[in-house]
Amino acid sequence: MSAYHPLNEKEAIEIALTLEGVFAPGAKLVSREIGDGNLNLVFHISDTQSSQSIILKQALPYAKVVGESWPLTLDRARIESEALILEGELAPGLVPKVYKYDAELALTVMEDLSDHxxxxxxxxxxxxxxxxxxxxxxxxxxxxxxxxxxxxxxxxxxxxxxxxxxxxxxxxxxxxxxxxxxxxxxxxxxxxxxxxxxxxxxxxxxxxxxxxxxxxxxxxxxxxxxxxxxxxxxxxxxxxxxxxxxxxxxxxxxxxxxxxxxxxxxxxxxxxxxxxxxxxxxxxxxxxxxxxxxxxxxxxxxxxxxxxxxxxxxxxxxxxxxxxxxxxxxxxxxxxxxxxxxxxxxxxxxxxxxxxxxxxxxxxxxxxxxxxxxxxxxxxxxxxxxxxxxxxxxxxxxxxxxxxxx
Amino acid sequence: MSAYHPLNEKEAIEIALTLEGVFAPGAKLVSREIGDGNLNLVFHISDTQSSQSIILKQALPYAKVVGESWPLTLDRARIESEALILEGELAPGLVPKVYKYDAELALTVMEDLSDHxxxxxxxxxxxxxxxxxxxxxxxxxxxxxxxxxxxxxxxxxxxxxxxxxxxxxxxxxxxxxxxxxxxxxxxxxxxxxxxxxxxxxxxxxxxxxxxxxxxxxxxxxxxxxxxxxxxxxxxxxxxxxxxxxxxxxxxxxxxxxxxxxxxxxxxxxxxxxxxxxxxxxxxxxxxxxxxxxxxxxxxxxxxxxxxxxxxxxxxxxxxxxxxxxxxxxxxxxxxxxxxxxxxxxxxxxxxxxxxxxxxxxxxxxxxxxxxxxxxxxxxxxxxxxxxxxxxxxxxxxxxxxxxxxx
The missing domain is CATH 3.90.1200.10 (Aminoglycoside phosphotransferase (APH), C-terminal lobe)
Incomplete structure (x- = not known):
């Protein structure tokens, strides 16, 4: 799954299941894509049995602005992920936790903030x-x-x-x-x-x-x-x-x-x-x-x-x-x-x-x-x-x- | 010769002979090390028969300052070489010509300015x-x-x-x-x-x-x-x-x-x-x-x-x-x-x-x-x-x- 491609919901769940210490073993997960599709895919993954949930955010290689799409570097996912991690160290509790960053997939897995x-x-x-x-x-x-x-x-x-x-x-x-x-x-x-x-x-x-x-x-x-x-x-x-x-x-x-x-x-x-x-x-x-x-x-x-x-x-x-x-x-x-x-x-x-x-x-x-x-x-x-x-x-x-x- | 090591005069001459269009084929070259040995080796290579000459400048991995030596990145040779090339494009004639840059050896081969x-x-x-x-x-x-x-x-x-x-x-x-x-x-x-x-x-x-x-x-x-x-x-x-x-x-x-x-x-x-x-x-x-x-x-x-x-x-x-x-x-x-x-x-x-x-x-x-x-x-x-x-x-x-x- 490592070469870059936009993930589907099934793949998003598979990735979520590989995270350590987030979901209980054998958890039943469901995914909802909640991004606006302009810049990123955003998967909300939740456990149907517990209240546990996370966000998978994947950068898309283009931006849709005024109907047009223009190419946009996936490197922004690295920048976002590294900035979040650094901000979390400097200002604990004021940014979402980052569980995982996958450079190939331009993917950041982070804390779900749906209660905000x-x-x-x-x-x-x-x-x-x-x-x-x-x-x-x-x-x-x-x-x-x-x-x-x-x-x-x-x-x-x-x-x-x-x-x-x-x-x-x-x-x-x-x-x-x-x-x-x-x-x-x-x-x-x-x-x-x-x-x-x-x-x-x-x-x-x-x-x-x-x-x-x-x-x-x-x-x-x-x-x-x-x-x-x-x-x-x-x-x-x-x-x-x-x-x-x-x-x-x-x-x-x-x-x-x-x-x-x-x-x-x-x-x-x-x-x-x-x-x-x-x-x-x-x-x-x-x-x-x-x-x-x-x-x-x-x-x-x-x-x-x-x-x-x-x-x-x-x-x-x-x-x-x-x-x-x-x-x-x-x-x-x-x-x-x-x-x-x-x-x-x-x-x-x-x-x-x-x-x-x-x-x-x-x-x-x-x-x-x-x-x-x-x-x-x-x-x-x-x-x-x-x-x-x-x-x-x-x-x-x-x-x-x-x-x-x- | 490609792994980094400080060059000797024989090696400097060998490198000079590989340059295209600088010395005549079969030229007899002599080398003189003219650097102050603090930061760089500087070889003056000249053809004993013609007036042709060049400079080989090799960065040393340390600097001697007040008797002490401290480690110094060889990347400065890349920076120097890239800056010289760029300055030469922007201000033609106002910097020495660069004939060759070898990243491994931290070596820049350039115009000799001994007449200045x-x-x-x-x-x-x-x-x-x-x-x-x-x-x-x-x-x-x-x-x-x-x-x-x-x-x-x-x-x-x-x-x-x-x-x-x-x-x-x-x-x-x-x-x-x-x-x-x-x-x-x-x-x-x-x-x-x-x-x-x-x-x-x-x-x-x-x-x-x-x-x-x-x-x-x-x-x-x-x-x-x-x-x-x-x-x-x-x-x-x-x-x-x-x-x-x-x-x-x-x-x-x-x-x-x-x-x-x-x-x-x-x-x-x-x-x-x-x-x-x-x-x-x-x-x-x-x-x-x-x-x-x-x-x-x-x-x-x-x-x-x-x-x-x-x-x-x-x-x-x-x-x-x-x-x-x-x-x-x-x-x-x-x-x-x-x-x-x-x-x-x-x-x-x-x-x-x-x-x-x-x-x-x-x-x-x-x-x-x-x-x-x-x-x-x-x-x-x-x-x-x-x-x-x-x-x-x-x-x-x-x-x-x-x-x-x-």
Whole structure:
């Protein structure tokens, strides 16, 4: 079975039975293919007698995007599997356990998280997750610090950079986030009613300048091993547990790209609240919850990063240089704000959207949410290099609402 | 002969005879081992009947530094050979031709440049090289632009970053340039008479801050494929020809590190002129020549880089963003100035020195040269992030002399 081919359900069960210590000997297993078939096959394998279940995720050698299929390296399965294993070591309990990785089959066997929900859906359903900021800030501080030149041997880090060179997946980000939304690209995907917004983006030279600087950082700044696609659709959650999944975009890049991704997706939900909440008061309340979560994510990330630095910094010159850590964290914050802005803009005008906004049924409410997200996104991009505090980001999110309502 | 072992002269000649199109059939070859035996064997092979000659350079699996030997990867021979070939494509005529690379033997066979002199020796001998700025600026503009995300396919660039991951050689730079001179490290090597200068470096927090930022750039900023060790000892020169050799430190790093290296070495020579010139007038004249060369290097580099950008820029967003190229070049200039400063400081206080200064026979003149080099170096480090023009660097070199004389 070892030569690469897409598995069928019978084969998936056979593989599951070979795992040691997962299912009881002679267990009766059933398989359900639950992937969307675009990038991966995802088999949910469960024991009909016990509650035991696992996931087999197999990469497909192509991606289906806008109906077309293009070839995509199976090496992304290796990258995903190695990133998951490493993240699990650095942030125990915050990613699914990996039971097995088969390079030939581009197959990762991992913990089943069916008792969690996808966080994007949880937010759309008006759930609150009081432990989320604590969990995600731990994930961010641990994975970013300990894969950077501050927190690991600087020669080993270079070998890790090499292992996570990821051109094909990075290209998706470079095109869809840092290029296409700023020109009249075929891949762009926006509603006709906001064509004025798209055209304004295409002609905004000072915005292009800021995005070009952020794009350059994405291309050149090998600061830490990123998840690379840390939106609320890459997070499984329930009240007491957070699990980060799908790190197939992992590569060495700027820390702020991961932190900005999660903040952007909370702000995209923030922009959509008029639809999901039943009245103005609950809309405001939920928005306040989201902004507090964002503030907590940054504040807790920063506090944890400072503790790791104090205890584990491997760079003696950086450690002894007065003000270096403050300056480092200020730059991470600025990147976070800039990348958050880029991630918001692309979800409105670019190829891939988010359900938080696309599923708003009333056209006028949807348009308003799109304009709000763009307004916040652009203001964050413009703010990035001047920012000194997360409060400035929060203020932009709040003031964009007043401006649109005026 | 293919398993790795250090070659003897007989074997070197045998290999030379197998090269196609280099020596006449049946040629009588003689070999001379001319390496310093610290890092590499270097065989000069010549035909006793014709003027034809070549160089065989074989990496040794260790480095001798301060009497000790430490193991060093033979992979540096691959990196050197691949870098030479690539530089030769991008900057034809400015590096030695490579006739053959043998991975097993860690051996590169290349053009003999015995009709050139090492530039450091040429400057010490008061020679002037009116074409040097033209040549080196072409080398810098062509190799840095066309290996960056501006001048090559951005996915191919990532694969090239991977090919040039170079942990061991980078560690030498990280330790000897960006760490040891700023603390009381065992590897430091300075004359007792300037202990006050060394101690001032160790306690200078604001300087540590600037060096830590430059160190961070060296560690994380994968901007272009660098030569990585571009001092005047890595340049063979004669009046009409410049050849850059020894790129075994090549890796993806900040452009300013290469440009700063060459400028630093011109400024180290600048600091030593009282000894090499016969009187004050010729000292001043030669210094003026060196500063004009530095100005020309930057000015020509910038002009050529702008032409390459206009004709070959592969990044459409960067290209369309108003002011992006100006900002990019301003940052390269700032890095150049900062790295030049670091490279000067380390040659006075750190492990490896330069003959320009060490060979000054009079102790007081030598001390003065060392203090001048440190003064310029530190002022460049402090200047780096504020600089907007190469004239500011030149002004620092000039004013440091007046301050020391006062």
């Amino acid at each position: 929900v996808i966080m994007r859906q949880g937010l759309i359903s008006n759930n609150r997750y009081p432990l989320f900021a604590e969990h995600i800030s731990t994930f961010l501080a641990q994975t970013l610090f300990f894969t950077s030149d501050l927190g690991m041997n600087q020669q080993s880090k270079k070998l890790r950079v090499r292992d996570f060179i990821n051109p094909e997946l990075c290209k998706i980000t470079e095109d869809l986030i840092f290029d296409d939304p700023y020109k009249d690209a075929e891949t762009n995907n926006f509603e006709e009613v906001i064509r004025d917004e798209a055209q304004a983006l295409w002609g905004d030279g000072s915005l292009h300048f800021e995005v070009a600087l952020l794009r350059e950082k994405f291309l050149t700044h090998a600061q830490a091993l990123l998840h690379g696609d840390l939106h609320t659709g890459s997070i499984f959650i329930k009240s007491d547990s957070t699990k980060i999944i799908d790190p197939e975009f992992a590569y060495y890049g700027p820390m702020g790209f991961d932190i900005g991704a999660i903040i952007a997706n909370l702000l995209l939900n923030y922009s959509s609240r008029e639809h999901w909440n039943s009245d103005a008061a609950s809309t405001d309340e939920y928005r306040t919850y989201l902004l507090e979560t964002i503030r907590d994510i940054w504040t807790k990330f920063e506090a944890k990063f400072r503790v790791l630095w104090a205890e584990h910094c491997e760079d003696s010159l950086a450690k002894s240089a007065p003000g270096y850590l403050d300056d480092y964290l200020r730059r991470v914050l600025q990147d976070t704000i800039g990348f958050a802005g880029c991630k918001m803009v692309r979800r409105i005008v670019g190829l891939a959207h988010v359900a938080d906004i696309d599923k708003i049924t009333d056209a006028s409410t949807r348009e308003q949410a799109q304009r709000l997200a763009l307004s916040i996104g652009k203001s964050l991009i413009r703010l990035n290099r001047r920012a000194a505090s997360i409060e400035e980001l929060i203020e932009k999110a709040q003031s964009s609402i007043s401006v649109l309502k005026a | 002199v090492i530039m450091r020796q040429g400057l010490i001998s008061n020679n002037r090289y009116p074409l040097f700025a033209e040549h080196i600026s072409t080398f810098l503009a062509q190799t840095l632009f066309f290996t960056s995300d501006l001048g090559m396919n951005q996915q191919s660039k990532k694969l090239r970053v991977r090919d040039f991951i170079n942990p061991e050689l980078c560690k030498i730079t990280e330790d000897l340039i960006f760490d040891d001179p700023y603390k009381d490290a065992e590897t430091n090597n300075f004359e007792e008479v300037i202990r006050d200068e060394a101690q001032a470096l160790w306690g200078d927090g604001s300087l540590h801050f600037e060096v830590a930022l430059l160190r961070e750039k060296f560690l994380t900023h994968a901007q272009a494929l660098l030569h990585g060790d571009l001092h005047t000892g890595s340049i063979f020169i004669k009046s009409d020809s410049t050849k850059i050799i020894d790129p075994e430190f090549a890796y993806y790093g900040p452009m300013g590190f290469d440009i700063g290296a060459i400028i630093a070495n011109l400024l180290l020579n600048y600091s030593s002129r009282e000894h090499w010139n016969s009187d004050a007038a010729s000292t001043d004249e030669y210094r003026t020549y060196l500063l004009e060369t530095i100005r020309d290097i930057w000015t020509k580099f910038e002009a050529k880089f702008r032409v390459l950008w206009a004709e070959h820029c592969e990044d459409s967003l960067a290209k369309s963003a108003p002011g992006y190229l100006d900002d990019y070049l301003r940052r390269v200039l700032q890095d150049t100035i900062g790295f030049a400063g670091c490279k000067m400081v380390r040659r006075i206080v750190g492990l490896a020195h330069v003959a320009d200064i060490d060979k000054i026979t009079d102790a007081s003149t030598r001390e003065q040269a060392q203090r001048l080099a440190l003064s310029i170096g530190k002022s460049l480090i402090r200047l780096n992030r504020r600089a907007a023009s190469i004239e500011e660097l030149i002004e620092k070199a000039q004013s440091s002399i007046s301050v020391l004389k006062a």
